[in-house]
Amino acid sequence: MMTINFIMNSISDAHINKRISEFIQKGYDVKLYGFERNNKNTYKKDISVIGTFSNTLPYFKRVTIYYKGIRKLFKKNTVNSGIWYYQGLDVALFATLFNKNKKYIYEECDLVHTNVHNAILRSILEWLDKRIIANSLKTVITSEGFVEYHYGNKKYKKDNIVIIPNKLSPEIINFPHEANKNFNNNCIRFAFIGGIRYKSLLSIADAITRKFSNHEFHFYGFISPVISEEELPKNSNIFYHGSFKSPNDLSEIYSNVDVVVSTYDTSSPNVKYAEPNKLYESIYFRCPILVSRNTYLEKKVLRLGIGYSVDPYNEEDIINTVKLIEEDYLNKKKALELIKQTDVLDENNVNKILK
Structure with missing residues (x-):
């Protein structure tokens, strides 16, 4: 089985931990990297913490932490096999910058850039978001509504988008x-x-x-x-x-x-x-x-x-x-x-x- 290298924007996020568990249950080897938000590591498997900040820290102040953490990861990392899995635009922006020519899956659970007040910056981030989607092996989107936001009523041409809503655990x-x-x-x-x-x-x-x-x-x-x-x-x-x-x-x-x-x-x-x-x-x-x-x-x-x-x-x-x-x-x-x-x-x- 191939290796799936996850980069999590929050190591305590229940949704991404559930996704990781799904890959493990299917027999994939996983390597985990992520940002700790002043919470305990709630996941049992080993995780390499690449940055720490508080949940109350404004997004624009998190940028430097994301930048440094992801840059350092790919500067040190020698993994060439497997697929990378990026959780969220905040991670994917820098991961695609520092990890060029690597295959990746992108998961978008939130339209985080829509909270940016500056209209020009918001438009740039939307363009980058769609570019990350287009260049991915697969993009997992958790709401049909997000597809509507990105592409309106037009049919999107990319066949690499898979919609996986946040349904209920079989438990x-x-x-x-x-x-x-x-x-x-x-x-x-x-x-x-x-x-x-x-x-x-x-x-x-x-x-x-x-x-x-x-x-x-x-x-x-x-x-x-x-x-x-x-x-x-x-x-x-x-x-x-x-x-x-x-x-x-x-x-x-x-x-x-x-x-x-x-x-x-x-x-x-x-x-x-x-x-x-x-x-x-x-x-x-x-x-x-x-x-x-x-x-x-x-x-x-x-x-x-x-x-x-x-x-x-x-x-x-x-x-x-x-x-x-x-x-x-x-x-x-x-x-x-x-x-x-x-x-x-x-x-x-x-x-x-x-x-």
Whole structure:
């Protein structure tokens, strides 16, 4: 088996560690290099740390660390065999600069350059991003929406792009789940399941629980440091359950949820075009989903008929949407039942990448 040389923009990132595990399970030899973000090395295999910085360090200050770390790696490295695997544009920019004429796979999980405020610099980075895609052996993109962002409605000519959404770990089947059958439209249990870091979620939770005292809003997950205690809505029908373990706790959580909320802040193009795994949790657990308007996710949810969209900052829109859910909920449940649960499991990705 050939060697796959990974360069990770965060050695503690769960997504890339899952991808590495997939290659190992298929029998590939892997060599791991990456940047430590002031976290412990959560992966068991040996990793060569090539740079360290805090998660709070602004992107423009990380550039020097990426540059020095990747330059030093390829100056020392004598590996000529195998394929390189670059996680993210921040890594790929410098890896392709210092590792010329080497075969590589590029994985884009986020449109990181869309957060750059300078329009000219953002355009340059978009051009470089598409160039890295074009020159790759394969580019793994985690959302069809990202392809839409890069190429619009035009059909992209490159056959080296493979779309692998962030579906559910097959481990989920080890935790039996019984779908919630006792829907009560007089007491709907809305829930956000994940890290709480978007103010749009606080906005919709506050509006729903103020305007509908009979309904509930539940938060499952840690509260990001970017959210202060004062910003958290404290209505009597809002509940904060704290952190949970995935996938172990998901079955129990979803058995107590009627509508999973995925109304991320659309001010960022990255969020606007992303395809979060909440979509796949919604399908697997037969739980209708509520998403933000004017997003790629909205298009997919409405096309499948499995949920609703709303402007999380528009109180009137929120009220009208909740009333619609009260009346229409069972139709969305029926649409969810038509989708095979096995369709949303994350399987055979290595074969898709290396075929």
